Amino acid sequence: MTAHPTELAKQQAPAAAPSTLVLAVDEMHCGACLRSVERAALRVPGVESARASLAAKRLAVTYDPKQAGEVDVITALDRIGFSAAPIEAVKQDRGDARQKYLLRRVAVAGFAAMNIMLLSISVWSGEGGDMDPAVASLFHWLSALIALPTVVYAGQPFFASGFAALKGRRLNMDVPISLAIILATGMSLYQTMLDNQQVYFDAAVTLLFFLLVGRYLDETLRVRARGEAQNLLSLQSGIATVLDGDGTQRKIAAHALRPGDRLLVGAGERVAADGVVCEGRGQVDQSLITGETTPAEVKQGDPLYAGTLNLTQSLQIEVTAADDATLLAEIGRLMMAAEQGKARYRRLADRAAQIYAPAVHGLGLATFLGWLAFGAPWQTALTYAISVLIITCPCALALAVPAVQIAAASRLFKRGIMVKAPDGLERIAEIDMVVFDKTGTLTLGKPQLVDDTDISDTDMGAAAALAAASHHPYARALVTAAEGRLGAVQPASGVEETPGEGLKRMSAQGEERLGSAAWCGAEAESSDGAEVWYRRGTERPVRFRFADAIRPDAAETVAALKSRGYGIALLSGDRKGEAERMAHAAGIDDWHAGLKPADKIAWLETRAREGRKVLMAGDGLNDAPALAAAHASISPATAADISQRAADFVFQGAKLSSIVEAIKTGRRARAMALQNFGVAAVYNAICVPLAMFGFVTPLIAAIVMSSSSILVTLNASRLAGEGRS
């Protein structure tokens, strides 16, 4: 992805400097999507090349800035049904440079390890037999020739990190690793010069290879998490329509909006920035911000927040100035404060290293001094000390956690759950309480048709045929409900839409109308807001009521969590009645309504002080600080961008059972990481005494190193395979 645009730029430099653009295209899932996305982009005049990446869910486009702009490409993709958003240049780096840096070293170390092993095995099998000592010596020298440059090149990541730790007067896992590799290589070179048999080149390089594989896996997870977070973040903003002073409309990317810009927000669109309504009135859905499900009425002068959904009529909004005064900034501050608390979490591998590193150094030193004390020459003492270091070197330990986490993350990914924080899997395994937000988390966050039993199939079908022409959320919900009951809905022809009021068309039975009570002449009927009326000719109007429906498996999920012994609570910003109704429907006894973001944090902090570890499931902007403050957090993919950024996990689809799956996988992953530590510990318990008493030969060291690493990796791969069939 990096080399491609620059090559193109070189070829076309004389004509005009083409601009490059990277877009996040999140709905690209298959090969067909990939081709249509690339083709759509290439058809835009002025676009010179387009290359999509399915793994990154991104599209890189080079174009002639004189003929095309980023908005042209975005609208072209929008026409074929893909929402795309530009990723700001500073955020384009997925961090895959580091990944490639490691992969190159994995390749070199792998090459060297295999060749040295080839030579070493020959020496071992010829030992004490008919092998000419001169040939053994030649093989040792050849090994040295391969090993030395490899160690210098492939060892860099460990040497650099170990050196940095020492400079900061700390010990990390890389210190014993570097020490073992350097000492083993140096000592082996010395032994080779003396024509001795204690040559450890193979062990040193194999060790390096396995450790690099672990490092690479760890980095892969991190890169994937970071890339996904950036895509989500860019996608939420999308594009916005700006009205210039002379009344002309212009589409620009939302991140380019400036305070004072006048925005045009059509019905059914999301507001792209914080602002004040300066023209128009209507209803907006603020559930993402406040958790309140009933649409709010806004008029001139009312504030609007980014992420709210404009329901009825187009509004003109002036983007408000002060950066610090925005709701987003306020929530951002709360989030940062909450995240600082979480930064103290120490990962499993780090905790293991804290105990392991001093122990390894101690054992190595004890061996050296012990043998000296018993009168061994210093070379022998040092050889034994090195074999202790090699044997104890945390090869399996370094693979134990990354291998498991990669397996767990790919298992969750297949089930539509993305792991965003690399240590999220470890934290979710520790939780003992699950706290839900209401709107959008426990519920679908979208209106659903309710009480439809007394509506006839004919009315339903006819109303849905009209509704199919509109993008209003109630109309969409009506169509979905009709499809569920009657099968496919045939859109009616000749439908006229009056924004903010309703739809109408002339048919054989007279005029059909669908819309507000006033639109259908139903003012006389009882009304409570979230509803749509349908009227055929002069017949009595039919009412369709809507409510935010609970997720279909919410009660089941809550019951499943309860049966596993987790505490359950509901924290809502909504009114008491609504919260109580939902809590009851989901089977939650401990519920709290009318909470502000700061109240939610306070509640979570009280729980934390009680020693409880909480998993927060939330989606709204108002939940973001709570998501950051909780021990672990999960968001649906429909959540506000900032919430997705704060959450450790993001799940797709309507099923709440993803939460159970995430917890289960987290716990399995932890169990497996501990099993792997166990495997490593057993190996050490057997081999360290052997090494300390000088019984470990290069052959034993090589076998132990490789087999423990392979065992650990195989154990981890069980997690990804489980339940796949």
Add this chain to the structure above:
Amino acid sequence: MTALAWLIPAALVLAGLGLAAFLWALRAGQFDDLEGAAYRALEDEPPDDEIT
């Protein structure tokens, strides 16, 4: 024993070729999109640079 004189260099050169090929592929961006490449192989249409 003289067989070693050419067997060992041969082993090293062959493995070295593999390593070089891998490093070249990595540098050429062949590992940038592992998922997409699986689908691109099944495409009937000519690759990008042949589209006019």
